[in-house]
Amino acid sequence: MADRKRYSFYRGLFTGDVLNFSKRSPFVKEIMFERVYPTKIILPMKMHYGVPAVPTVKVGDYVKIGQCVGVPEKGTFAVPVHSGISGKVTNISEIRLPNGIITPAVTIANDMKRNRLESVRPRSGFKLTASEAIGIIRDAGICGMGGEGIPTAAKLRRARTEVVKDFLVNCLQSEPYSTSDLVAITEYPDYVVLGSCACARAVGASKCIFLISENRKEQRQSLLSSIEKIRNDFKDLEFEIKLFRERFPQGYYRLVARALYGKNLALGETIEKSCKAVLFNCSTMLACWEALSDNIPMMSRIVSVTGDASGGHNMLVPIGTPVSELLMNAQDIKNGSDRIVWGNCLTGIEIKEPENTPVVKTTSVISVVRRTEVPRTPCIHCGLCSECCPMNLSPNTIFEMLNQGLRQKASEEGARECIACGSCSYVCPAGINLTTAIASFAGEGRIIEVNSLLDNTSAEDKTLEEYNSYVGEASLLEDYSDGADSDKKKSKDSITLPFEKDKEV
Numbered sequence: 001m002a003d004r005k006r007y008s009f010y011r012g013l014f015t016g017d018v019l020n021f022s023k024r025s026p027f028v029k030e031i032m033f034e035r036v037y038p039t040k041i042i043l044p045m046k047m048h049y050g051v052p053a054v055p056t057v058k059v060g061d062y063v064k065i066g067q068c069v070g071v072p073e074k075g076t077f078a079v080p081v082h083s084g085i086s087g088k089v090t091n092i093s094e095i096r097l098p099n100g101i102i103t104p105a106v107t108i109a110n111d112m113k114r115n116r117l118e119s120v121r122p123r124s125g126f127k128l129t130a131s132e133a134i135g136i137i138r139d140a141g142i143c144g145m146g147g148e149g150i151p152t153a154a155k156l157r158r159a160r161t162e163v164v165k166d167f168l169v170n171c172l173q174s175e176p177y178s179t180s181d182l183v184a185i186t187e188y189p190d191y192v193v194l195g196s197c198a199c200a201r202a203v204g205a206s207k208c209i210f211l212i213s214e215n216r217k218e219q220r221q222s223l224l225s226s227i228e229k230i231r232n233d234f235k236d237l238e239f240e241i242k243l244f245r246e247r248f249p250q251g252y253y254r255l256v257a258r259a260l261y262g263k264n265l266a267l268g269e270t271i272e273k274s275c276k277a278v279l280f281n282c283s284t285m286l287a288c289w290e291a292l293s294d295n296i297p298m299m300s301r302i303v304s305v306t307g308d309a310s311g312g313h314n315m316l317v318p319i320g321t322p323v324s325e326l327l328m329n330a331q332d333i334k335n336g337s338d339r340i341v342w343g344n345c346l347t348g349i350e351i352k353e354p355e356n357t358p359v360v361k362t363t364s365v366i367s368v369v370r371r372t373e374v375p376r377t378p379c380i381h382c383g384l385c386s387e388c389c390p391m392n393l394s395p396n397t398i399f400e401m402l403n404q405g406l407r408q409k410a411s412e413e414g415a416r417e418c419i420a421c422g423s424c425s426y427v428c429p430a431g432i433n434l435t436t437a438i439a440s441f442a443g444e445g446r447i448i449e450v451n452s453l454l455d456n457t458s459a460e461d462k463t464l465e466e467y468n469s470y471v472g473e474a475s476l477l478e479d480y481s482d483g484a485d486s487d488k489k490k491s492k493d494s495i496t497l498p499f500e501k502d503k504e505v
């Protein structure tokens with residue numbers, strides 16, 4: 001199933017043993033709603049690519065675990081937001097996230113009673129078409145957990161429209177110190193594989209391909225065992241495991257397209273159209289299966305809390321948990337004089353107020369790193385930044401051009417190709433922060449690239465009133481319907497679930 005070839009792009013960083021730094025903290029399935037049990041959560045209405053959702057609760061309302069507290073307005077590119085704790089809404093106001101996003105946020109004080117919605121339980125006796133399955137994923141508020149937070153349902157619809165053949169599952173987590181995806185595979189390999197199979201069928205793909213580092217033998221074995229369990233139930237799907245070299249930033253879709261298909265995607269070119277493939281993060285697939293099978297909306301996630309200043313942890317936390325409460329839980333992490341970074345230490349953002357900064361749907365790691373003073377000198381033309389740039393750019397040249405206001409020339413030099421990986425700043429012996437300048441210039445191009453998803457989002461949108469008729473004490477999931485009648489459910493796009501032969505997804 002796994003071929004002998006090792007795939008990779010060229011250049012980048014070799015992270016070596018750094019990646020093994022995080023240690024796995026034990027947790028059990030029974031307490032999956034809160035491994036860390038915060039005193040409050042701050043739920044931003046925008047944790048995804050798109051516009052903010054609209055709060056459906058008001059101050060003083062009581063909410064339960066799994067309850068929807070924010071919904072998209074009709075015609076907008078957004079996903080619903082759900083609470084991972086029970087308690088009272090204490091505040092609704094605008095906050096500014098470390099990445100500069102200003103969004104309404106709902107603060108909920110935890111009553112520590114763990115009251116959850118009745119509907120948050122394993123689904124039974126259901127039959128769903130592929131479009132209904134995609135609708136459940138949308139109403140579960142699922143967005144890409146490994147990157148920009150693109151709404152998963154929109155990406156699935158686009159893949160379906162483009163008639164993709166390969167369904168790629170990104171298990172390549174390569175950021176220094178971050179192992180949350182790897183823990184997801186180790187703890188819930190069946191869920192990752194089943195979510196991938198269900199979504200692969202929903203988009204009509206014929207092959208399910210798991211991409212994983214050659215060094216991750218334990219996780220590869222877990223995936224193989226899970227695939228063997230369900231192979232007979234998904235005879236229409238081929239399975240493959242592709243091994244990649246350990247390198248940063250392995251896993252970005254343009255680098256995957258280059259490594260697997262030998263294609264250099266231009267800006268705005270999609271992997272769906274050019275390679276007939278679609279790429280999803282493995283934690284996103286886990287979330288999809290939780291929604292489809294167990295009626296669990298996206299309300300918690302695994303976060304690595306780690307860094308070079310201490311040991312490492314992986315915690316299952318309700319989304320919205322303040323970073324300070326994660327750090328309190330990781331008692332071996334002394335953060336007095338260290339930098340607390342929202343994200344990984346190469347591309348993350350240093351935060352000053354961990355008590356007011358929440359974990360969001362795309363937060364895979366909180367890094368605590370030693371404060372080091374790098375002496376800043378002019379460029380010494382060592383060429384290290386060019387040697388490591390995965391997009392084959394000359395960061396020092398582009399940086400100079402941008403400094404001199406030569407934007408057109410910087411663009412011609414390829415600046416818009418920058419994927420903000422942070423490698424050039426990391427290796428620069430002169431301490432020059434190349435990434436911030438180049439990545440923000442490239443940002444405009446990347447917005448246009450992702451906007452192509454907007455084309456296919458409105459077909460099944462509900463109005464705010466329709467959403468509101470579901471919410472209250474609802475997670476949105478239990479009553480999901482896109483109007484498909486029973487005949488349609490028997491159509492060829494329905495998916496039979498394994499383990500329970502009468503189920504269709």
Ligand code: SF4
Pocket residue numbers: 385388389390391393395417418419420421422423424425434435438439
């Ligand atoms: S220029 Fe951009 S893509 Fe190249 S190394 Fe720097 S941050 Fe990464």
Ligand code: SF4
Pocket residue numbers: 378379380381382383384385386395396427428429430431432434
């Ligand atoms: S790594 Fe730093 S010092 Fe070396 S060429 Fe690039 S910008 Fe100049």
